[in-house]
Amino acid sequence: MDDDLIIGGEKFASRLIMGTGGAPSLEVLDAALAASGTELTTVAMRRLDPSARGSVLDVLRRRGIRVLPNTAGCFTAQEAVLTARLAREALETDWVKLEVISDERTLLPDPIETFDAAERLVADGFTVLPYIGDDPALARRLEQAGCAAVMPLGAPIGSGLGIRNPHNIELIVEAAGVPVILDAGIGTASDAALAMELGCDAVLLATAVTRAQRPDLMAQAMRSAVAAGRAARLAGRIPRRRYAEASSPMTP
Amino acid sequence: MNVTINGVARELPSGATVAEAVKTLTETRNGVAVAVNGEVVSRGAWDSTALADADAVEVLTAVQGG
Numbered sequence: 001m002d003d004d005l006i007i008g009g010e011k012f013a014s015r016l017i018m019g020t021g022g023a024p025s026l027e028v029l030d031a032a033l034a035a036s037g038t039e040l041t042t043v044a045m046r047r048l049d050p051s052a053r054g055s056v057l058d059v060l061r062r063r064g065i066r067v068l069p070n071t072a073g074c075f076t077a078q079e080a081v082l083t084a085r086l087a088r089e090a091l092e093t094d095w096v097k098l099e100v101i102s103d104e105r106t107l108l109p110d111p112i113e114t115f116d117a118a119e120r121l122v123a124d125g126f127t128v129l130p131y132i133g134d135d136p137a138l139a140r141r142l143e144q145a146g147c148a149a150v151m152p153l154g155a156p157i158g159s160g161l162g163i164r165n166p167h168n169i170e171l172i173v174e175a176a177g178v179p180v181i182l183d184a185g186i187g188t189a190s191d192a193a194l195a196m197e198l199g200c201d202a203v204l205l206a207t208a209v210t211r212a213q214r215p216d217l218m219a220q221a222m223r224s225a226v227a228a229g230r231a232a233r234l235a236g237r238i239p240r241r242r243y244a245e246a247s248s249p250m251t252p
Numbered sequence: 253m254n255v256t257i258n259g260v261a262r263e264l265p266s267g268a269t270v271a272e273a274v275k276t277l278t279e280t281r282n283g284v285a286v287a288v289n290g291e292v293v294s295r296g297a298w299d300s301t302a303l304a305d306a307d308a309v310e311v312l313t314a315v316q317g318g
Binding site: 019020021022023026029042043044045046047048050052055056057067068069070072082085086087088089090091097099204206 | 258277278283285287290292295310311312314316317318
């Protein structure tokens with residue numbers, strides 16, 4: 001079945017977007033990315049370290065995976081806009097995962113700064129994918145501002161708490177005219193499947209794979225979970241009932 | 253002249269360019285971006301952009317994250 005994910009006019013056969021943070025080595029990351037089947041993967045922008053050996057960019061290039069720079073570590077719209085422009089220059093892509101956090105303890109996204117940065121980046125020609133709380137009103141406003149997708153969190157980054165408010169995710173999905181990508185909070189495969197069953201168009205995760213005991217095996221599990229959840233969503237689940245409904249004839 | 257490159261004070265010859273500042277860290281140009289005093293300097297302008305005393309140069313690249 002032809003069921004591509006389309007973001008900003010670009011097609012992806014895989015609905016699993018990977019992050020690269022937290023992997024113990026580039027070799028482990030490489031194996032996990034291969035097992036995940038991902039076609040789009042995030043990187044962060046940091047000061048160049050002359051002593052660094054190997055580059056995450058080489059891994060992505062070898063695998064033919066499209067790079068999605070993020071603005072992780074930014075606390076203000078100003079910082080995020082500069083980081084996005086540097087990423088565009090370094091990586092030759094105008095795609096950006098916009099991430100503006102409010103504090104280091106929760107790493108929750110700051111909605112005011114995020115919206116401000118999104119408006120400026122859209123005006124500057126970027127394809128903007130903003131990381132946001134599970135707020136249907138903000139998701140709608142960002143879509144109206146010209147963002148190519150919205151990326152609500154399931155739970156705080158790295159927490160592995162799953163999807164804390166499935167109802168809000170459903171509300172975002174119902175109203176959205178752009179792809180909804182569940183970003184952050186995924187702990188295990190069932191969380192990723194749930195995101196897709198709720199109607200999300202894709203899942204972005206990193207920690208659940210990179211810090212698993214066997215990252216490549218968890219990546220494979222996430223790949224299957226995203227595919228299973230997507231199929232279940234398209235298939236249409238049965239309604240929940242209070243009492244049993246016999247699945248065999250009741251008369252002899 | 254004194255500039256800072258990625259937060260570290262450096263002495264460079266007067267009239268040194270952005271390209272020379274980058275060379276103090278890496279020979280690679282691919283995957284690298286530069287901001288001087290908070291403004292991006294595109295790769296094509298590194299050789300022609302002279303630094304001034306007290307300039308703050310940031311040299312960034314992609315790392316694992318997100």
